[in-house]
Amino acid sequence: xxxxxxxxxxxxxxxxxxxxxxxxxxxxxxxxxxxxxxxxxxxxxxxxxxxxxxxxxxxxxxxxxxxxxxxxxxxxxxxxxxxxxxxxxxxxxxxxxxxxxxxxxxxxxxxxxxxxxxxxxxxxxxxxxxxxxxxxxxxxxxxxxxxxxxxxxxxxxxxxxxxxxxxxxxxxxxxxxxxxxxxxxxxxxxxxxxxxxxxxxxxxxxxxxxxxxxxxxxxxxxxxxxxxxxxxxxxxxxxx
Numbered sequence: 110x111x112x113x114x115x116x117x118x119x120x121x122x123x124x125x126x127x128x129x130x131x132x133x134x135x136x137x138x139x140x141x142x143x144x145x146x147x148x149x150x151x152x153x154x155x156x157x158x159x160x161x162x163x164x165x166x167x168x169x170x171x172x173x174x175x176x177x178x179x180x181x182x183x184x185x186x187x188x189x190x191x192x193x194x195x196x197x198x199x200x201x202x203x204x205x206x207x208x209x210x211x212x213x214x215x216x217x218x219x220x221x222x223x224x225x226x227x228x229x230x231x232x233x234x235x236x237x238x239x240x241x242x243x244x245x246x247x248x249x250x251x252x253x254x255x256x257x258x259x260x261x262x263x264x265x266x267x268x269x270x271x272x273x274x275x276x277x278x279x280x281x282x283x284x285x286x287x288x289x290x291x292x293x294x295x296x297x298x299x300x301x302x303x304x305x306x307x308x309x310x311x312x313x314x315x316x317x318x319x320x321x322x323x324x325x326x327x328x329x330x331x332x333x334x335x336x337x338x339x340x341x342x343x344x345x346x347x348x349x
Contacts, residue, residue: 176207212243248279
C-alpha cells in the first residue's frame, strides 16, 4: 500500500510540474496607465515602464503582440538590473517565444533573478534543477530553491517542497513537515496542495487518518478545478 501511495504521489508531482511550468511573465502594469505613457517613460529609462511595455507586447494586451519588441524591452530593463525583466527573459527562452527555445539560456536568466530574490524564478529554477532542464539534474539543489521561494510565501513552491518532503526526493522524507508546507499552500487556495492534503488525511501520513477531512480537502481542490480531485470524487459517486 505504501509503495502504491508513493507511486501515486510521484505521478501527481509530474502532473503538477507540467501544469505549473506553463508559466507567465511578471506583469508590473498599473491599472489605467496607457501604452503611450509607458512608451514615453520606457524611452526615458524607467525600469518598471520598460517591463510593463515588454509585457504588453508579449501578451498582446494594450498593444499588438510582438515578441521581438517584448524581448527588446525586457533586455533593456534586465541590463539595468530589473529582476522582473530577467525572469521574463527566462520565460521567453523557456517557452521559445520570440527566440529559439533554449533551456540553458532560460536557466541563466532565472538564476540571475533568483539570486536577486525573485520568488517565481527561484521556483522555476528549482523545477529545472529537479528535471535537469538546462542545468545538471540535482534534486537537492531543486529543494534549496523551492525552500527559498516557499519561505517568501509562493504557494506553488510550498506545494513543491511539501511534495518532495512527502516523497523524500532531494531531501529527507518527513510526512509531518510535508503537511506543514502543504497547509501553507492550501491556505492560499493552491488546488494541488489541497488535493495532497486530502491524500494525507486519507492515508494518515503526517496527520491522523480522517476521511471526513480528506473529503473536505478533495472537495476544495475539485472546486478549484483540480482534475485528479474531480476524478477521485466522481469515482466515489460525487459530481463536480
